[in-house]
Amino acid sequence: MALVNGHNGNRATRNRREEDVPAANNEDNDGEAPVYIGDENDDGPMINGFINGVVNDVVNDVVHEINEEAAMEGNEDEEEESGGSGDNEQNGDNTDNVADENEGDADVDNDQNVENVQIDNDAEVVENASDEGETATGNVSEEVDVAMGNASDDSEPVPRRAILVTGGAGYVGSHTIMNLLERGEHDDLDIIVVDNLSNSYMEEGEQKPAVLKIIEEMTHKQVHFFKIDIRDKEDLNSLFNENNIEFVYHFAALKAVGQSVVKPLEYHRANLTATITLLEVMRDHGVNKLIYSSSCTVYGEPAYLPLDEEHPTGRNLTSPYGKTKYFCEEIMKDVCASDPKWSVISLRYFNPVGAHRSGKIGEDPEGIPNNLMPYISQVAVGRLNRLLVYGDDYDTIDGTGVRDFIHVEDLADGHVCALKLFSSPTFEGGFTPINLGTGTGYSVMQLITMFERVCGRKIPTSVVGRREGDIGTNYAEVNLAKKLLGWYAVRTLYTICDDTWRWQSANPYGFRKTNPDDED
Numbered sequence: 001m002a003l004v005n006g007h008n009g010n011r012a013t014r015n016r017r018e019e020d021v022p023a024a025n026n027e028d029n030d031g032e033a034p035v036y037i038g039d040e041n042d043d044g045p046m047i048n049g050f051i052n053g054v055v056n057d058v059v060n061d062v063v064h065e066i067n068e069e070a071a072m073e074g075n076e077d078e079e080e081e082s083g084g085s086g087d088n089e090q091n092g093d094n095t096d097n098v099a100d101e102n103e104g105d106a107d108v109d110n111d112q113n114v115e116n117v118q119i120d121n122d123a124e125v126v127e128n129a130s131d132e133g134e135t136a137t138g139n140v141s142e143e144v145d146v147a148m149g150n151a152s153d154d155s156e157p158v159p160r161r162a163i164l165v166t167g168g169a170g171y172v173g174s175h176t177i178m179n180l181l182e183r184g185e186h187d188d189l190d191i192i193v194v195d196n197l198s199n200s201y202m203e204e205g206e207q208k209p210a211v212l213k214i215i216e217e218m219t220h221k222q223v224h225f226f227k228i229d230i231r232d233k234e235d236l237n238s239l240f241n242e243n244n245i246e247f248v249y250h251f252a253a254l255k256a257v258g259q260s261v262v263k264p265l266e267y268h269r270a271n272l273t274a275t276i277t278l279l280e281v282m283r284d285h286g287v288n289k290l291i292y293s294s295s296c297t298v299y300g301e302p303a304y305l306p307l308d309e310e311h312p313t314g315r316n317l318t319s320p321y322g323k324t325k326y327f328c329e330e331i332m333k334d335v336c337a338s339d340p341k342w343s344v345i346s347l348r349y350f351n352p353v354g355a356h357r358s359g360k361i362g363e364d365p366e367g368i369p370n371n372l373m374p375y376i377s378q379v380a381v382g383r384l385n386r387l388l389v390y391g392d393d394y395d396t397i398d399g400t401g402v403r404d405f406i407h408v409e410d411l412a413d414g415h416v417c418a419l420k421l422f423s424s425p426t427f428e429g430g431f432t433p434i435n436l437g438t439g440t441g442y443s444v445m446q447l448i449t450m451f452e453r454v455c456g457r458k459i460p461t462s463v464v465g466r467r468e469g470d471i472g473t474n475y476a477e478v479n480l481a482k483k484l485l486g487w488y489a490v491r492t493l494y495t496i497c498d499d500t501w502r503w504q505s506a507n508p509y510g511f512r513k514t515n516p517d518d519e520d
């Protein structure tokens with residue numbers, strides 16, 4: 001099976017389908033998502049030499065089609081099998097609607113843009129799957145054996161260089177791993193995931209979470225997995241002892257603003273204890289390069305918009321979740337100040353949404369979703385009845401909250417660019433916060449409307465009071481990411497909804513094959 005990488009270096013163009021959605025954050029803004037800003041004559045959205053993962057919506061449609069075909073190779077049996085059940089029939093209806101609609105669009109787009117599509121052969125996933133992938137287990141010692149590479153003749157084998165991904169079975173972590181493997185630029189690094197599976201699914205009897213198995217199948221590359229809670233220092237120590245970890249992506253955390261108001265202690269324990277333990281173990285093993293999954297919630301109630309990295313943090317924080325992210329950043333600043341060898345890149349996400357363009361991986365929260373997008377998509381697919389809209393009395397375009405929704409694939413691109421920053425000769429290290437957003441805000445109602453267009457069905461909603469901990473509006477200033485990472489987000493609100501629906505309609509129960517609500 002070959003994958004076609006969407007990072008094809010094509011100029012982003014405006015998506016006609018989004019023309020009637022003005023951005024909520026700026027009356028002058030025409031609703032267009034950030035697009036390629038390069039020179040007329042160059043041939044793609046490369047900034048500072050980094051491939052940016054730029055796929056315009058139109059090209060994306062074409063790439064999707066190619067991808068689908070390529071990715072479907074060898075998977076047809078599997079698809080057919082799952083299409084047979086009653087549940088899937090219902091789902092089949094959903095998918096059909098979308099497929100029909102997309103087909104029409106894609107035909108037009110294909111005609112207009114097919115010349116622009118370059119299949120990135122270099123990025124095509126190589127057929128070099130090792131057998132290790134089959135034999136890897138969740139057991140630390142066994143896993144370490146298979147992770148060994150570069151054996152020297154007379155001594156202990158030296159483990160391959162590795163990147164540790166905490167929370168790598170979760171939403172943003174898994175998309176980042178997928179992006180790393182698809183690009184193939186860091187194949188010299190083993191990917192070691194630790195996750196306590198508190199918000200991700202592993203089938204009984206399996207050794208790896210479903211999402212990592214799918215990533216391995218799609219990329220033909222291996223991801224090592226250990227079911228570890230990083231608050232367990234002993235386990236984490238063993239992992240660092242037995243592997244040659246050089247970099248850490250730290251995603252593991254509880255992340256729902258609203259839930260954190262109800263469960264503050266759980267949030268402080270989960271997010272702070274885990275981070276301190278991780279930093280201690282890193283320090284003890286001389287590992288000092290960390291990319292942290294931070295959040296724009298560290299800015300609290302905005303004093304001005306758009307939010308740049310200079311905006312004060314820690315003031316007027318509205319939720320325990322935001323406080324945990326702020327406290328963790330402060331701890332990391334102290335650690336960086338204590339020893340110049342440390343480099344922490346703190347990526348302040350705005351609102352991650354969307355799914356991988358293949359529709360094979362996406363957001364799959366355990367239980368009732370806390371966040372807006374998975375809630376909308378689960379209503380659309382019939383798992384939930386009605387979306388509650390928290391407040392329509394904000395000072396915004398339509399009274400509902402405004403957020404900077406960023407496609408998870410753009411976010412993943414940003415993480416890979418951040419990894420490259422460590423080896424940039426001009427990078428000074430220390431604590432470096434960088435916003436990852438689009439720079440454009442859309443309201444909750446605008447997102448719902450776009451989703452309805454994409455899925456071709458009505459999303460029943462009821463407006464209720466504001467949710468505690470919420471703010472009215474936020475969106476990012478994104479110049480620092482452009483400058484330091486050579487990165488900016490390119491996927492539009494349409495693509496966000498389209499990819500989410502592709503994922504949700506094909507996988508109504510997420511990574512599970514059956515409805516978890518029917519389980520005992």
Ligand SMILES: O=c1ccn([C@@H]2O[C@H](COP(=O)(O)OP(=O)(O)O[C@H]3O[C@H](CO)[C@@H](O)[C@H](O)[C@H]3O)[C@@H](O)[C@H]2O)c(=O)[nH]1
Pocket residue numbers: 255256257258294295296297349350351352370371372373375387388389390391400401402403444467470
């Ligand atoms: O069922 C729902 C869920 C949410 N919302 C609204 O939708 C908007 C977005 O809410 P949500 O998706 O929960 O995201 P945020 O609360 O903005 O927080 C997200 O975005 C943060 C950055 O802004 C991240 O740090 C967090 O991890 C992530 O949960 C807000 O106005 C909510 O009030 C609803 O109206 N109904």
